[in-house]
Amino acid sequence: MTQVGEGQEADEAAPSVMTFGAPAVGEILAERYELAEHINDDSAGRQVWRGVDVILRRPVAVVLRYPGGDSAKEMLQAAVAASRVIHPNLVGVYDAIDEEDRAYVVREWVDGHSLRELVADGVLDPARATSIAHAVSGAISAIHATGMVHGNLHPGTVMVGDDGRVVLADARTDGADTPETDVRAVGGILYYALTGHWPHTEASLTAGSTRRSRSPLPDAVRDASGTIAAPRQVRAGVPAYLDDLTMDLLDSQLAVPSSDVLAAELGRLDAAAEEHYLDSGPLRFTSGDDGGPDLPTPGNRKMLIGIAALLVIALVGLSLGINALVGNGDSTDGQAGPTPSTGTSTQPAVAGDPEPPAATPRKVNLKGNQVRVIDPDGTRSELDDVEKAVDGDSNEGWETESYRGGSKFGNAKSGMGILINLGEPREVTSVQVVFSDPGVSAELRWGTKDFPASASGDRALVAAYTNRIGNPFEKTENTNVLFNQFVPPGQKYQYLMLWITDLPETESSGRYKIGVQEITVQSR
Missing domain, CATH: 1.10.510.10 (Transferase(Phosphotransferase) domain 1)
Structure with a gap:
């Protein structure tokens, strides 16, 4: 449950008269807990209030449930059980009361x-x-x-x-x-x-409907x-x-x-x-020594740094001594030995040496002018607001129109899409798409160039973009999908197309539409 707000002390005035039914600001529960502010109703149908213990004069959280009795049994049992465990990272439970008409649990108030x-x-x-x-x-x-x-x-x-x-x-x-x-x-x-x-999160069916409710x-x-x-x-x-x-x-x-x-x-x-020591290596879930590497403690880390520093100093001194001997001595042909240039390794590469680690993928900051709607078979009346699909706000996005007659755009077109121009060839690692609803079918394609923003240009683009990234998503059960099968590694892409072929049914039966709330591209 979400708890917000600031606690406060009780007023010096006499307690208000106890009332029954819906709670009210100023009401006193159990002649002790004054209700100060209604915070919210939680997912279990309980009311959360900020209150004040008028005896100990401390803020409390009060969770009320209507009615009490058997319907509140689980809540009260949980509160009693929780009150037996004292730990600094557990909210303290102070009281649990059943008045039959309603029940309530009084616990520690947390400012945060x-x-x-x-x-x-x-x-x-x-x-x-x-x-x-x-x-x-x-x-x-x-x-x-x-x-x-x-x-x-x-x-x-x-x-x-x-x-x-x-x-x-x-x-x-x-x-x-x-x-x-x-x-x-x-x-x-x-x-x-x-x-x-x-x-x-698991999608669940709403009673009496084939629509999936959102979490x-x-x-x-x-x-x-x-x-x-x-x-x-x-x-x-x-x-x-x-x-x-x-x-x-x-x-x-x-x-x-x-x-x-x-x-x-x-x-x-x-x-x-x-201690800013984050590259810890593999973790070991065991209480004994299994021979695996352990995460150094802060004290051990400081000791290791000191030892490493001494080794570096010793190696540098040894290197300088060897160079001095080589530079002052005579070689067998009377020529001075070669001196390595600064920054150049004298050690040849060894077969099997590990490759340097690849750069960490980072989000590509896409602008509105880097995306456009692809609609080869439509009237091109759905081109607006596509920039909302890359604005960083998943609460708004680009939407198709509402179609009748079938999930495939009312059987009027083969699909619609969004072309993404990354601005330059990039080593893409993933493309995340957030849809407005589950039940959509989509795939990610790539090509090598853009085409004119017209019906004929869109048809030429769709015909040219035949290469897919991984497998298509069919009637997704989730709103978030991820395309990450970019192979071979190191290949670069500039143009990607999200292609939608099947729409979910809206809450208005017989109508189909989808929104693309956000597209996020990661690349090295």
């Missing part, structure tokens, strides 16, 4: 924002994402140590206080979750913090087979070890570590991040 709100303003840097995951895994480990599970770990229940404290709230006890569920959810928290997408969190970017893209494929700058850890936690084919082992590993990464 949910992780969902923070990431909505921009994805987090790897160090901060690691720190938050470390705090969350520590809280989960404390819960698991009591034999319980949290069962409700997502970006809305992770709170980040204005003072930097990270706390976990709103556990549930419906019996459907396990410790493994919680641990994999930590992987989801990492993925969301790094990419802004939630990997555990409140953006779904993970997926390829044609439904596999989620790794964080490094979605954004640049994610360290390889953090990318691997996140994807391992999300891989259902791999066993996950226990929560305490995960907390220990993330703690070491968190400490290393504070």
Whole structure:
């Protein structure tokens, strides 16, 4: 749940008269908790209020549910269970009361924002994402140590206080979750913090309809087979070890570590991040020595740096001594020995040496004049607003018109597309497309040149752009798709075309349309 706002102390005036039914500002619950401000209604249909404990004079959060009794049993049981676990990264639970007509839980008020709100303003840097995951895994480990599970770990229940404290709230006890569920959810928290997408989102059917409802969190970017893209494929700058850890936690084919082992590993990464030591190598989820490399602690790292510095000094001194001997001595033919020039290696390349690492992919900053609509069979009345597909805001984009008579543009045309001109040949690594709705069929093609912006020019372009990048997406189950099968490595592209062949049905039965909300190109 999302909690915002500032706490306040109770007024000195006498408490108001207790009322029943809908809560109101100023009402006193259990002769102790004054309701100060209605914050929101959470996804479970509960009201979240900011309140004040008039006895201890401290701000509290009050979560109310109508009615009480059996309908509130799970909420109250979860609150009672959570109150037994004391941990700095868990929200404190103060009270749980059932009045039959309504029930409410009183817990610690946190001045701050949910992780969902923070990431909505921009994805987090790897160090901060690691720190938050470390705090969350520590809280989960404390819960698991009591034999319980949290069962409700997502970006809305992770709170980040204005003072930097990270706390976990709103556990549930419906019996459907396990410790493994919680641990994999930590992987989801990492993925969301790094990419802004939630990997555990599943499309669900709305009752009485074939339309798929949207999740409140953006779904993970997926390829044609439904596999989620790794964080490094979605954004640049994610360290390889953090990318691997996140994807391992999300891989259902791999066993996950226990929560305490995960907390220990993330703690070491968190400490290393504070020392700006991020290239840690592979992680080892084990409590014993398996012979694998370990992440150096900050103290060990300083010692290693000192040893390395001494070795460098010794090698430089040895090199200078050898050069002096060679320069002052006579060779067998009376000529001085050769002196290597500055910056030139005297060592020949050895077969099998590793290639230097490829540059990290970065987002191509596309402008509105670098994209245009391709409509070879239409009336060319759908060309406007295409620049919104590359403006960085996925809340708005380019839309087709609404078609009747079938998903293939009312059976009036073979398809429509958007041509992307990268400005110059680039080594493209991925193209991410965010659609307005699932159920679209699309593919990515490439060509070598542009054509006139006319119906005949568009027909010539579509005929020339026959090369596809990977497999097409057919009736996607998600709104986010990723084209990343650019082969062979090193090939450069300047012109790419997103080609749409099938539209999803809108909520108005019998009509079909799609919006392209955002196109993101990554290249080296």
